[in-house]
């Protein structure tokens with residue numbers, strides 16, 4: 743099989759994160775940036791933005807999200823939520839994935855024929871960037887998961903990290919060392935998913 747397929751196979755959801763990453767923060771940052779740079783986007787608009795946080799800055803993400811959740815999750819049910827926040831904070835870092843809405847608006851103005859499609863295209867681009875980063879991290883032995891605490895913590899995160907007003911938060915990706923293995927993954931039957939003709 744191809745290297746790409748092997749790398750896609752390696753990418754899994756890892757919740758048991760630690761700080762024992764051998765790749766340096768500089769190398770990890772460069773890897774994340776390059777994965778996003780090389781990801782495709784509608785009309786090559788390069789709408790994806792990312793905030794790459796290590797150490798205490800990453801821990802801040804999860805304490806801010808936890809504080810927002812504490813306001814809406816009943817106190818007696820908060821323990822599992824708090825444990826989850828701790829597990830994300832236990833990693834080496836977090837990537838916050840944003841999409842720049844000014845870029846989306848610019849596309850809508852320049853290509854009115856596709857105006858309604860561009861917000862969706864932007865989200866597709868975000869997904870591509872997320873997969874690229876997740877897979878690139880996995881290839882280096884770094885575990886990660888994809889989280890969606892949005893819009894609940896958008897304002898708090900924007901304030902804490904001085905995020906431009908036009909950046910819309912899409913997802914959070916806590917990453918770190920793999921502190922547990924992965925359960926086998928079930929796949930639905932190919933006949934339900936694929937149609938191939940004419941070969």
Ligand SMILES: Cc1cc2nc3c(=O)[nH]c(=O)nc-3n(C[C@H](O)[C@H](O)[C@H](O)COP(=O)(O)O)c2cc1C
Nearest residue numbers: 753754755756757869887888889890891913924927
């Ligand atoms: C669009 C999308 C949204 C997801 N949202 C979440 C999420 O909010 N929290 C979470 O823990 N996992 C989330 N996941 C991870 C999936 O649950 C996970 O990828 C799936 O169960 C397959 O497992 P694997 O990642 O180990 O292959 C999301 C994945 C995708 C593609």
